[in-house]
Amino acid sequence: MARLLLIAAGGTGGHMFPAQALAEAMLAQGWRVKLSTDERGARYVGGFPKDVEIETVASATFARGGVAAKLIAPFRIAGGVLSALWALRRDRPAVVVGFGGYPTIPALAAATILRLPRMIHEQNGVLGRVNRIFARRVHRIACGTWPTQLPEGVDASHTGNPVRAAVLDRAGSPYIPPGDYPLSLLVIGGSQGARILSDVVPVALGALPEGLRGLLRVAHQARPEDRDRVEAAYAAAGIKAEVAPFFADVPRRLCEAQLVISRAGASSVADITVIGRPSILVPFAAAAGDHQSANAHGLAAADAAVLIPESRLDAATLSGHVAAILEHPDAAVKMAHAALAYGIPDATGRLAAMVESLAAKEAR
Numbered sequence: 001m002a003r004l005l006l007i008a009a010g011g012t013g014g015h016m017f018p019a020q021a022l023a024e025a026m027l028a029q030g031w032r033v034k035l036s037t038d039e040r041g042a043r044y045v046g047g048f049p050k051d052v053e054i055e056t057v058a059s060a061t062f063a064r065g066g067v068a069a070k071l072i073a074p075f076r077i078a079g080g081v082l083s084a085l086w087a088l089r090r091d092r093p094a095v096v097v098g099f100g101g102y103p104t105i106p107a108l109a110a111a112t113i114l115r116l117p118r119m120i121h122e123q124n125g126v127l128g129r130v131n132r133i134f135a136r137r138v139h140r141i142a143c144g145t146w147p148t149q150l151p152e153g154v155d156a157s158h159t160g161n162p163v164r165a166a167v168l169d170r171a172g173s174p175y176i177p178p179g180d181y182p183l184s185l186l187v188i189g190g191s192q193g194a195r196i197l198s199d200v201v202p203v204a205l206g207a208l209p210e211g212l213r214g215l216l217r218v219a220h221q222a223r224p225e226d227r228d229r230v231e232a233a234y235a236a237a238g239i240k241a242e243v244a245p246f247f248a249d250v251p252r253r254l255c256e257a258q259l260v261i262s263r264a265g266a267s268s269v270a271d272i273t274v275i276g277r278p279s280i281l282v283p284f285a286a287a288a289g290d291h292q293s294a295n296a297h298g299l300a301a302a303d304a305a306v307l308i309p310e311s312r313l314d315a316a317t318l319s320g321h322v323a324a325i326l327e328h329p330d331a332a333v334k335m336a337h338a339a340l341a342y343g344i345p346d347a348t349g350r351l352a353a354m355v356e357s358l359a360a361k362e363a364r
Helices: 015-027 041-047 067-090 102-113 129-134 195-206 226-237 250-256 266-275 288-301 314-326 327-343 347-363
Strands: 005-007 031-038 053-056 095-098 118-122 140-143 183-188 217-220 238-244 258-264 280-282 305-307
Touching: 005 015, 005 102, 015 041, 015 266, 015 347, 031 102, 031 226, 041 053, 041 217, 067 102, 095 102, 095 347, 102 118, 102 347, 118 129, 118 347, 140 347, 183 195, 183 250, 195 217, 195 226, 195 280, 195 314, 217 226, 226 238, 238 266, 250 266, 258 266, 258 314, 266 327, 280 288, 280 314, 288 305, 288 327, 314 327
Parallel strands: 005 031, 005 095, 031 053, 095 118, 118 140, 183 217, 183 258, 217 238, 258 280, 280 305
Antiparallel strands: none
């Protein structure tokens, strides 16, 4: 029977997209793959290959909910661990890989108890809470952002952040610099951090010179409750804009974009760099450990992106940076090339090689 890889991932796109990329790669190498996640994570499984077996586990977080939810969390997690122990005994994985988030606790805890080969992948420049818990209890740590803040005495390997096949298929797509023709601008941000972009970006773009403003074709990801007012703001500014809570075709839109305005989530940064596009990054200030700032610093230092801290984001500042990029094609091209040079398109291959190496070491 084919070797089994158990992937455990939390309920956000930042955890699930790299997990999906690894699943695709390991299936192609003849492995069986299971995904362990919770009900939140199950929302993202539509993009996973149909051959991946999905297991929904009982999990909980101490970070959300009221007092009652926090009190019951340990019992839900313990129940998930017991279920995972039973599942791993019945169908023993060759390797268990955790991608972070509370839903990874049952699988990683069970793998630790059973002494199975196990590793974690951290997407951000700061270890998440769960990955910090397991950092000294796994055999390998792979990091998507470098450098990553690690506990003292813990070693890790820089693999980069895996991207989905739809992104990898467009790696290094030729960049069309801004000019006197319609210009595509993509605005993306996680659901938690999208509001400030909805508040500021339409006003900032509306303040651009009329000639430049008239060329814009904006695709803006906004929360459902903000959609109407964002559409109205663009209409009032005379800017053609498509506003939606979610874009299923972000890779295509990245390819077409002359500029991307985005939060600095690890997956977003990876997508932007693998395709190679100029960006303005606004790290989510409330992100745990300010990890989005850590994600953005390297790209900004490489002159591939403009980093604007959320505390300094206003319409005038953003408008000035947008104009500086779109009115200077040569600078935009340099940013696109720098982003591409910063990206790691073979991150999935590096991570898959770590899985294979860990499995081979255990077999010996």
